[in-house]
Amino acid sequence: MDAGSDPQRDDGPEIHELSRRQRDAAVAGWSSFLAAAFGSMVLFAFVDPMTLVEVTEPPLPVERMTGYAIGFFFIWILTAASAALTLYLLRTSHAEPQPKD
């Protein structure tokens, strides 16, 4: 696990992998991506974006492919915000020991 203490690896350069903050971003981005991919697949299996376009106020003049993309990114933004907020609340809580980076 701790590759840095391995004497036979020490002839390599000390290039750091992802920092804690980058890792948090990767985890939040990835988990929300998986949820959004699944969510938009199920949603658009049952709902044709074109029927949503018809009932949109104000009218949205978009094609079906744009509809899919808007739906996917809308869900991803929501899930990513939720994941990021969860991480933020956990990281800033006094009850949890604060990890050192």
Add this chain to the structure above:
Amino acid sequence: MTEIAPQSLYAAQTKIYPREIDGVFARLRIAAMVVLLGGYYLTAWLTWDGRQALLFDLPARKFYVLGLVLWPQDFFFLSWLLIIAALSLFFFTALAGRVWCGYACPQTVWTEAFLWMDWLVEGRGPARRKLDAGPWTANKLWRKSAKQALWIVFALWTGFTFVGYFTPIRELGREVAQLSLGGWETFWILFYGFATYGNAGFLREQVCKYMCPYARFQSAMFDRDTLVVSYDEVRGEPRGSRPRGTDPRTLQLGSCIDCRMCVQVCPTGIDIRKGLQYECIACAACIDACDGVMDKMQYARGLIRYSTQHGIEGRATRVLRPRVIVYATLLTLLCGGFVTALLLRTPLDLDVIRDRNALYRESRPGYIENVYTLRIINKDSARHTYSLHAEGLPTLVVETDPPVLEVGAGQVRTIAARALVEDGAVSGGGHTITFRLAANDAPALTTTEKARLFTP
């Protein structure tokens, strides 16, 4: 959790240069990579009956799988397939541990491909490390840019192929050649290309360590009879270096010569001798490495091997255990049901919507008429003519205009239908009737749909 989390999760990590190794499992891994990547890049170009064999046509909301055309109404097949896939993962994990991670996961397969490009351009092991540590000479600049160029081209090709499963790939190829690619197509090619570059070129096993949910919950499917990569502690310990040709027993040592080859080849940088860890993706590189060392020392192979907890403890391994039997039974039932349902699937759908304006009317003397809107969906790949009948009430007849309904391959047709009963033939109120739509040229092609009919 609180004591170990800060250390194990946040310790600064150094770049890992996995040492390449040859052996049985390395060859198996390369074979899996060739088959899976080859399948991914080539399948998109296969044709079936003059169209792309596998095409998820999102703009038209139709999926083409070989001879099958699936419509949004068939979503149930897709969810069924997903359930089968999830259950298979449980089954194989219980039986053989993380074989998925080691050989079949897209993350592993693409990382392997990118690693191969690293080696091709920058050389192997020590040469790569020296290149990274050295100053920015012309040689280093050239090699680093060549590697980036190779990565980017490969990632873009991956993105192009991915989009090629959603819009016909030959057209897509033409559009790329003529620089007339649509906006969304360009965007998704770049998006998927970037994801490939980031995940397989940059993040690599960090995806497995920090981002993969399966890595964290797979242990729930493990038991002491699951196949895992394990170090035989009883045989190996106490470890220690020794001159070649000496009998370890006289030095009071085990078989492990502490050469650390197993640690050096590990792509996630763990020491398998510390026991089973969730970072282990079961790639078996350490098995290949250790077997090579054991051969050189003229010791028996298998100090690190695929075994079970029970096997390592010298006890018998049970393959058929309740959870395996339950998973296997469920899997057999689901797969059998899936194939049956797919074979029995009628490529014809009928929707019946009652006219909302009037319950009934007396259109011609002595008859009560109800009006419906019918939607006929011909999901077959051939044009058919259909005739419509109705049953469920005495004297019931149904009329459409025209009487014979022709619907093209993959087309939807909406028509009006009138159901008529003789006045006084049935009691007043609501009745359930059944519409039966049958293809004139294919007797097996029929579908029924229930509807309500009202009389005074």
